[in-house]
Amino acid sequence: MVKHTPRARAGHNGEPEFVETLRRRALVPRGSGIVLGIGDDCAIVRPRGAREDLLFTTDLLIEGTHFLRDTHRAGDAGWKALARGLSDIAAMGGEPRFCLVSLALAEWTGARWVERFYDGLLELAGIAGAPLIGGDVGGGDRMACDIVVGGAVPRGSALRRDGARAGDGIYVSGRLGVSALGLASRRGAAWRRHKRPEPRLALGRFLRRRLCATAAMDLSDGLSLDLYRLCAASGLRAEIDAPPVYPGATLEQALHGGEDYELLFTVREGIRVPERFQGIPLTRIGRMRRGEPGRVDLSGAPLHRGGWDHLRSAAGARRSQG
Amino acid sequence: MVKHTPRARAGHNGEPEFVETLRRRALVPRGSGIVLGIGDDCAIVRPRGAREDLLFTTDLLIEGTHFLRDTHRAGDAGWKALARGLSDIAAMGGEPRFCLVSLALAEWTGARWVERFYDGLLELAGIAGAPLIGGDVGGGDRMACDIVVGGAVPRGSALRRDGARAGDGIYVSGRLGVSALGLASRRGAAWRRHKRPEPRLALGRFLRRRLCATAAMDLSDGLSLDLYRLCAASGLRAEIDAPPVYPGATLEQALHGGEDYELLFTVREGIRVPERFQGIPLTRIGRMRRGEPGRVDLSGAPLHRGGWDHLRSAAGARRSQG
Numbered sequence: 269m270v271k272h273t274p275r276a277r278a279g280h281n282g283e284p285e286f287v288e289t290l291r292r293r294a295l296v297p298r299g300s301g302i303v304l305g306i307g308d309d310c311a312i313v314r315p316r317g318a319r320e321d322l323l324f325t326t327d328l329l330i331e332g333t334h335f336l337r338d339t340h341r342a343g344d345a346g347w348k349a350l351a352r353g354l355s356d357i358a359a360m361g362g363e364p365r366f367c368l369v370s371l372a373l374a375e376w377t378g379a380r381w382v383e384r385f386y387d388g389l390l391e392l393a394g395i396a397g398a399p400l401i402g403g404d405v406g407g408g409d410r411m412a413c414d415i416v417v418g419g420a421v422p423r424g425s426a427l428r429r430d431g432a433r434a435g436d437g438i439y440v441s442g443r444l445g446v447s448a449l450g451l452a453s454r455r456g457a458a459w460r461r462h463k464r465p466e467p468r469l470a471l472g473r474f475l476r477r478r479l480c481a482t483a484a485m486d487l488s489d490g491l492s493l494d495l496y497r498l499c500a501a502s503g504l505r506a507e508i509d510a511p512p513v514y515p516g517a518t519l520e521q522a523l524h525g526g527e528d529y530e531l532l533f534t535v536r537e538g539i540r541v542p543e544r545f546q547g548i549p550l551t552r553i554g555r556m557r558r559g560e561p562g563r564v565d566l567s568g569a570p571l572h573r574g575g576w577d578h579l580r581s582a583a584g585a586r587r588s589q590g
Numbered sequence: 591m592v593k594h595t596p597r598a599r600a601g602h603n604g605e606p607e608f609v610e611t612l613r614r615r616a617l618v619p620r621g622s623g624i625v626l627g628i629g630d631d632c633a634i635v636r637p638r639g640a641r642e643d644l645l646f647t648t649d650l651l652i653e654g655t656h657f658l659r660d661t662h663r664a665g666d667a668g669w670k671a672l673a674r675g676l677s678d679i680a681a682m683g684g685e686p687r688f689c690l691v692s693l694a695l696a697e698w699t700g701a702r703w704v705e706r707f708y709d710g711l712l713e714l715a716g717i718a719g720a721p722l723i724g725g726d727v728g729g730g731d732r733m734a735c736d737i738v739v740g741g742a743v744p745r746g747s748a749l750r751r752d753g754a755r756a757g758d759g760i761y762v763s764g765r766l767g768v769s770a771l772g773l774a775s776r777r778g779a780a781w782r783r784h785k786r787p788e789p790r791l792a793l794g795r796f797l798r799r800r801l802c803a804t805a806a807m808d809l810s811d812g813l814s815l816d817l818y819r820l821c822a823a824s825g826l827r828a829e830i831d832a833p834p835v836y837p838g839a840t841l842e843q844a845l846h847g848g849e850d851y852e853l854l855f856t857v858r859e860g861i862r863v864p865e866r867f868q869g870i871p872l873t874r875i876g877r878m879r880r881g882e883p884g885r886v887d888l889s890g891a892p893l894h895r896g897g898w899d900h901l902r903s904a905a906g907a908r909r910s911q912g
Contacts, residue, residue, distance in 0.1 A: 294722040311723035318640035401633035414736035
C-alpha cells in the first residue's frame with residue numbers, strides 16, 4: 269500500500285525518494301503470487317489455485333496522532349482502528365475476510381480501557397464480517413495499535429489507483445470535510461462521524477461490479493493529496509470543480525481535511541452513475557486528462573496539495589526522516 | 591496466534607481470562623474460510639478454491655522490550671523483527687510468501703537508522719523469500735515495529751500446537767539458552783545469535799513433510815512456558831529430562847530463557863528422527879502423557895513456568911492489565 273509511506277509522509281523532504289528506493293529494493297520475484305506490492309491501498313496476493321485474489325492492508329492508530337486519549341473513548345479508538353483498514357479494502361472493491369490486531373499498551377491503558385477498545389473493534393468486525401483471528405500485545409509509552417485486514421476480490425478484479433484513463437469522469441462519495449469539521453467542533457453528527465467513520469464497503473463492491481470503475485481509492489488524507497496520488501499512479505492529470513461540502517464544513521476542510529473515508533473513483537464516459545447509492549451521494553467532480561502526471565486543477569487553477577499529513581499533524585510530530 | 595495475548599502476558603493475573611474471553615468473543619462464523627483463529631503461532635486461512643492454506647502472524651518489536659537502542663544496531667533490529675514472524679511460519683511447517691511492516695518512529699530514529707533497519711529486514715526477507723509488500727509509518731515515543739508475515743502450507747497440513755498425542759516423543763532443535771546467554775554476556779556467537787536469530791524454516795518443512803510431526807511451535811518465550819502451552823493446547827501433560835544446553839549457558843537459561851527461536855515438536859513413536867537436520871541437533875527430551883493438561887515434569891518433579899515474559903522483562907514494564 270502506498271501508505272508505506274507516502275500517506276504518512278508526503279510533504280516531508282526526502283521521504284518520497286526513500287519510499288521509491290524502498291519500493292525498488294522490495295522488488296518481488298516473479299511467480300511469487302504477489303500481484304501488487306507497495307503502492308496502493310492494499311497489497312494484492314494470488315494464492316495458488318484460488319479463484320480469488322486476497323487483499324492486505326496494515327494501518328497504525330497512534331495515540332496523539334489518530335486519536336486523543338482525552339476526547340476519544342476506548343470503543344471509538346477500537347472502531348476507528350479497524351475502520352481505517354476496512355476503508356482500504358472498500359477502496360479496492362473487496363470483501364473483508366478477517367483482521368489481526370497488535371497492541372502496544374501505554375501505562376494508562378488499564379484492563380477496562382482495553383476491554384472497551386475491543387468492544388468497539390469487535391462491534392465493527394461483526395458488522396463488516398471481518399473476524400479477529402490473531403495479533404500480538406506489548407508495552408509502549410503511547411498506546412499504539414496496528415491493524416491488519418485481509419479481504420478478497422474475484423481474481424484480477426481489484427480496483428487500483430493506477431487504472432484511470434483520459435476522459436474518465438472523477439467522482440466522490442458523500443460530502444467532504446465532515447471529519448475535519450468534527451475534529452474542529454467536537455460536537456454533533458460531524459464529531460460522531462470523525463470518531464466512528466463508516467467504511468464504504470458496499471459502495472466499493474458496487475463500483476467494482478456495477479460501474480466497472482477504472483480506478484478507486486479511499487479519501488483518508490484529503491482530496492487534494494489523494495487525487496494527486498491517483499493521478500500520479502495513473503500517469504494523468506485531473507480537472508475538477510469544487511467537491512460537495514459537508515454542511516457546516518469549509519471548502520478548505522473538504523479539499524484538504526483528512527479521514528473522511530469516502531471513496532474517490534473514476535468511471536468511463538458513457539457509464540451512468542446513480543446520484544446516490546444506499547443514500548450516499550455520488551458526485552461527479554471532474555475529468556481525467558492527459559498531461560503532467562499528478563497535476564490537479566480546481567476551477568482552472570492549480571490545486572496545492574494540502575492534505576492531511578499524519579506526522580506533521582501529530583501532537584508529537586516527528587521531525588522529517590528525509 | 592496465541593500471542594494474542596498469552597505469549598506477552600502469561601503470568602499476569604487475570605490476563606488469561608481476558609484472552610479466553612477475547613477468543614470466545616472473536617468467534618469466527620462458519621464458511622468464512624478461517625481454519626484457525628486466535629490460539630497458535632499463526633492463524634490459518636483457506637482461500638476459496640485454493641490448493642493451499644495461508645498462514646498469518648503478527649509480531650511487535652518494541653524498543654526497550656525486544657531490542658535495546660544502545661546495544662542493537664538498526665540492521666539487527668530489522669532482521670529480528672522479521673525473524674520473529676518467520677519463526678512462527680516455520681513452527682507451522684510453512685513457506686513464507688510475503689511480509690508487511692508498520693513502523694512507529696521515535697524522535698531519535700533518523701533517516702540513516704530507518705534505512706539500516708530496512709537493510710537488515712530486507713536481507714532476511716531476501717533469504718527467506720518473503721518480499722515486503724506493504725506497511726504503514728507513524729510517529730511514537732519509542733520505536734516500535736509490527737511485522738506481518740504471510741506464509742502457505744498445502745491444504746490441511748499446517749503443524750499446530752494442539753495435535754500432540756499421548757505417547758508421542760517430544761523433541762527440540764538446537765541447544766537452548768543461547769539467546770539468554772547472549773543477552774547476559776553481550777559477546778561472542780551467543781550475542782550474535784541473540785541479535786540475528788535464524789528462523790528454522792527448512793526444519794519446519796522437514797517436520798511437516800518427512801517426520802509428520804503431530805504438533806510443533808517455536809521456542810520464543812522459553813521451553814518451560816512454551817511446552818506448557820503445547821501441552822495445554824493438546825490436552826496432555828509432558829515428562830521431560832533436561833534439554834540440550836548451549837555451551838556456556840545455564841540449565842536455567844535453557845529452560846526459561848526466551849528468544850531461542852528453535853522448534854519444539856512432537857513425533858509419533860516409531861518414526862525415526864535423525865540426530866541432526868542440516869547441522870542442527872534434534873534431541874528427544876521426553877514424552878507426552880495423559881493427565882493434567884499443561885503439566886510438565888522435569889526429571890520427575892513439576893517444572894515451574896519461568897518462561898520469558900516480554901512485558902515483565904521489559905525495561906519499561908507495564909503494570910498488569912488483569
